[in-house]
Amino acid sequence: MTAAPLRLGISRCLLGDEVRFDGGHKRDNFLTDVFGRYVEWVPVCPEVEAGLGTPREAMRLVGDPAHPRLLTIKSGQDHTRALEKMTVNRLEELGDLHLSGFVFKRGSPSCGVERVRVYTEQGMPSRSGAGLFARAYVEQFPLIPVEEEGRLSDAPLRENFIERVFCYRRYQDLLENGVTRQRVVEFHTIHKYLLMAHSIQHYQLLGRLVAQPERYRPKELAHQYGDLFMKALTVKATVRKHVNVLQHILGYFKDHLGTQEKAELLGVIGDYHQGLTPLIVPLTLIKHYVHLFDVGYIREQVYLNPHPKELMLRNHV
C-alpha cells in the first residue's frame, strides 16, 4: 500500500463547506469521515471561485447539451464565461497537484459528471449534459478516476472507484520514480489477478505490450500501458470473474492442502459464487493459505490487498 496520502479533488460542498447557492452544504459522511482518513482533499467550488458569491441565484444549463450555457434561472444572467475562465486557471493548478482522483457533486450544472439536466430555451430538460467544470476536468485528465458522490453509495461502484484511485496512484508512482522497462513488467506482474477480475482481454493486450518492450522507449511504454490499464479497470468486475481468479490462485497451493481443506475452500468459493457470502470470505481464507505456504508470487498480487482493509469495501461485493 502506498505510504504517502492520496490527494483527490472534491466538490467543496461535499466536505460540509457552506458554498451552495442557498448557503448550505452537502456534506458526505463516508467521504469526510471514512475515506477521508486516507485522503488529502483538494476542495474546489467552481461557482464560488468564479466569483459568483454565496448565496447566489440558482443556475442551470441551457441550450446544446454539447456546449450549454450556464444561466441563472430567474434573471437569466449568463455566467458561462466566468465559469470557463475559472476552469482554465484551476485546471492548470490541479495539474501541478498530481491528483489521483476526483469526487464530484452529482447533478450540478458545474460539477455533475453525467446526466446533468440541460434545458431548451422553452424550458424542457434532457438529462444529457455534464457540468461545465467537470466536463473540462475529464477532458483534460482522461485517465484520472472520477466519480459522483451519489454513485458511491452503491457498494460495487464504490469499491471500483476506490480500487481505481489506488491503482492510479501506483501508476503515478511508477512514472515519478523513474520508469524502466523492467519496472513496467513488474507493475504488470503484480496486477495480473486484479486485471483478470475486470477483463482477461485487457490483461492479454497489456501482456502483449510488455512482452515486446523494445518497440517503445520506457516512458512511451509506460504511457501506452497506463492508458490501457486504466481502461481495463473500468470494465466491470463480476462474481464469475472473481471466481475464476480465486480458482487460479487456488492452483498455486492446492497440492499443499489436504482433501478436507481443499473441499472447505472450494465450498467457500462456491458460497461466494451463489451469493451466500461476500468476496471477503473466500479471500480471507485464501490469504491465510498464501501466508501459511509462503506463496511469494501470489503474496505480491495487488488483488489480495487493493485498498486498506479498514474501508471494508469487499465486505459488500
Ligand code: SF4
Ligand atoms: S456542486 Fe460544485 S459548484 Fe455547486 S456548491 Fe458544490 S462545489 Fe460549488
